[in-house]
Amino acid sequence: MWSPEYESMARERREALQWKRLKAVVERVYQRVPFYRRKMEEAGITPADLQSLSDLKYLPFTTKDDLRENYPFGLFAADLDDVVRIHASSGTTGKMTVVGYTKNDLGVWAEVMARSITSAGGGRHDRIQVAYGYGLFTGGLGVHYGAELVGAMVVPTSGGNTKRQIMLMRDFGVTLLACTPSYALHMAEVAAEEGINLRDLPVKAGIFGAEPWSEPMRRRIEDQFGIKAYDIYGLSEIIGPGVAIECPEQNGLHIQEDHFLVEVIDPQTGHPLPEGEKGELVFTTLTKEAFPLIRYRTRDLSLLQTEPCACGRTTRRMHRILGRTDDMLIIRGVNVFPSQIETVLLENGEAAPHYQLVVDRVGNLDDLEVRIEVSEALFASEVRKLEELSAKLRTRIESALGINVRVKLVEPKSIPRSEGKAVRVIDKRNLYHE
Amino acid sequence: MKIREIAVFLENKSGRLAQVTRILGTNGINIRALSLADTADFGILRLIVNEPAKALAVLREAGFTVRTTEVIAVEVPDCPGGLAGVLQELETKGINIEYMYAFVGKAEEKAIVIFRVEEIERAVELLTGSQVRLLPESKVYQI
Numbered sequence: 001m002w003s004p005e006y007e008s009m010a011r012e013r014r015e016a017l018q019w020k021r022l023k024a025v026v027e028r029v030y031q032r033v034p035f036y037r038r039k040m041e042e043a044g045i046t047p048a049d050l051q052s053l054s055d056l057k058y059l060p061f062t063t064k065d066d067l068r069e070n071y072p073f074g075l076f077a078a079d080l081d082d083v084v085r086i087h088a089s090s091g092t093t094g095k096m097t098v099v100g101y102t103k104n105d106l107g108v109w110a111e112v113m114a115r116s117i118t119s120a121g122g123g124r125h126d127r128i129q130v131a132y133g134y135g136l137f138t139g140g141l142g143v144h145y146g147a148e149l150v151g152a153m154v155v156p157t158s159g160g161n162t163k164r165q166i167m168l169m170r171d172f173g174v175t176l177l178a179c180t181p182s183y184a185l186h187m188a189e190v191a192a193e194e195g196i197n198l199r200d201l202p203v204k205a206g207i208f209g210a211e212p213w214s215e216p217m218r219r220r221i222e223d224q225f226g227i228k229a230y231d232i233y234g235l236s237e238i239i240g241p242g243v244a245i246e247c248p249e250q251n252g253l254h255i256q257e258d259h260f261l262v263e264v265i266d267p268q269t270g271h272p273l274p275e276g277e278k279g280e281l282v283f284t285t286l287t288k289e290a291f292p293l294i295r296y297r298t299r300d301l302s303l304l305q306t307e308p309c310a311c312g313r314t315t316r317r318m319h320r321i322l323g324r325t326d327d328m329l330i331i332r333g334v335n336v337f338p339s340q341i342e343t344v345l346l347e348n349g350e351a352a353p354h355y356q357l358v359v360d361r362v363g364n365l366d367d368l369e370v371r372i373e374v375s376e377a378l379f380a381s382e383v384r385k386l387e388e389l390s391a392k393l394r395t396r397i398e399s400a401l402g403i404n405v406r407v408k409l410v411e412p413k414s415i416p417r418s419e420g421k422a423v424r425v426i427d428k429r430n431l432y433h434e
Numbered sequence: 435m436k437i438r439e440i441a442v443f444l445e446n447k448s449g450r451l452a453q454v455t456r457i458l459g460t461n462g463i464n465i466r467a468l469s470l471a472d473t474a475d476f477g478i479l480r481l482i483v484n485e486p487a488k489a490l491a492v493l494r495e496a497g498f499t500v501r502t503t504e505v506i507a508v509e510v511p512d513c514p515g516g517l518a519g520v521l522q523e524l525e526t527k528g529i530n531i532e533y534m535y536a537f538v539g540k541a542e543e544k545a546i547v548i549f550r551v552e553e554i555e556r557a558v559e560l561l562t563g564s565q566v567r568l569l570p571e572s573k574v575y576q577i
Contacts, residue, residue, distance in 0.1 A: 010538035118457075269495075273438070290572075365534065373499075374443045374476075374499050375499060376499055376500070376501050378501075379441070379443050379499045379500075379501050380441075380501075381439065381478055381480055381501070381503040381531075381550065382532050382533065383471045383473060383478060386443075386473075386476065386478070387473065390475075408475050409443075409445075409475060409476050410445050410496070411443060411444065411445045411450075411497075411498070411499060412497055412499050413497050
């Protein structure tokens with residue numbers, strides 16, 4: 001364990017710490033962020049009304065829409081001069097979700113990532129290849145600073161150029177790989193084409209996240225690399241990677257509860273669910289300064305596992321993500337909302353666009369096909385014009401989503417409608433099985 | 435001297451072409467000429483029929499994406515070099531062809547070819563009174 005004091009703390013002591021920190025963060029946002037003060041006033045509550053940790057349920061939720069409406073810095077609770085880093089992720093309508101970090105926040109992030117790397121068996125003797133993207137996305141830099149904190153040798157390859165990734169992995173004697181699970185499988189495929197047997201390399205473990213994956217996929221990665229594959233959870237709004245990670249038991253992800261307070265709620269009613277029931281994960285950050293979040297609704301479905309873990313950590317574990325409460329897809333690590341495609345079609349003169357997203361894994365990479373029904377307004381008798389239309393829509397959709405897509409023009413009414421509502425998404429990847 | 439062609443959008447899946455022809459048949463519509471353009475993903479069926487307005491209505495009713503396109507019908511001498519002569523004439527006049535296809539029937543021992551051209555108004559103007567003979571709608575639909 002990287003921080004045994006916090007990771008194996010007795011539950012009562014941890015709850016006392018959480019309570020102290022919760023009071024402080026609620027007071028902080030109430031004093032510094034008009035949005036939170038207004039929401040709390042509307043709910044008829046002040047920080048002084050909180051009497052115990054269980055009063056958390058009286059605080060209003062914060063949603064992704066709130067983040068977007070306060071773009072870019074409206075929810076920041078620190079002086080902007082004290083903010084030393086910005087990250088951002090894409091949203092439904094093109095407006096990004098912006099998060100900020102003070103020096104202390106970056107310290108917390110490195111700390112939880114150091115715990116995560118340690119949990120996956122990593123330490124100062126390891127060489128960690130960070131093949132998550134570096135940039136506005138939190139993946140690359142998040143893992144990077146945690147790896148430096150544990151004193152590992154960081155190989156910051158970022159995403160892409162798979163052949164070079166594999167060459168460096170071999171030449172540098174990389175022992176730990178961090179990337180999305182689908183990219184790991186893509187690397188395995190390219191390695192096989194290059195005649196490199198990954199099982200012969202010193203790489204012993206991988207930290208995989210930023211997209212949902214399944215147990216069969218884990219087994220494939222473990223088999224092809226000859227490693228142990230660890231599931232890591234995080235989202236930029238909360239901090240980035242490092243909110244929770246598996247231990248060698250691989251039975252649920254230990255949540256860093258001294259920094260992130262977790263609840264599971266019924267997504268319909270908003271009521272907290274008893275421990276062990278499946279619902280939406282809601283997080284409150286306990287220690288962040290620049291971008292604290294109170295009861296943030298992740299829209300990720302999971303459940304909490306509370307039975308003691310053989311690894312010695314006393315933190316509660318969350319089950320691997322079991323689904324989403326909205327229609328967001330994660331394709332090659334990028335968040336995609338079907339409504340983004342609708343927006344593009346409306347902008348291109350379609351009055352009532354009918355479209356469907358078909359997501360599949362081709363080889364080991366996600367493939368997105370956008371099926372668009374050809375209305376009479378779009379139709380032309382010349383092949384050339386239809387192909388131009390298809391190419392134009394592809395370019396616009398790609399620029400809206402930030403990933404490559406294939407566009408397929410289909411006949412009207414060929415996209416199935418259920419109860420008058422079109423089935424917008426077919427996801428053949430079976431990500432949430434098991 | 436423009437002719438109305440019916441264009442139908444078809445996905446590349448079995449039975450669609452048969453369905454179009456069946457719908458036209460049961461509605462008593464006779465196909466005079468047709469061409470099918472296809473790509474990897476979709477096809478475009480172009481038809482000259484005896485009753486274009488009715489064909490449009492019944493296909494639309496059946497849920498197809500259809501539209502009418504204006505084309506010209508040209509009489510071509512049914513002999514070696516007949517089509518070459520016509521194409522030469524179009525080229526000389528600077529008329530660009532998008533696509534073309536031949537008629538099933540004949541008119542007075544002449545073959546008939548349908549042309550979809552760019553700037554159709556200008557093309558009709560240029561060809562009227564030239565050696566290239568355009569056929570009127572009334573004649574084409576009845577052949």
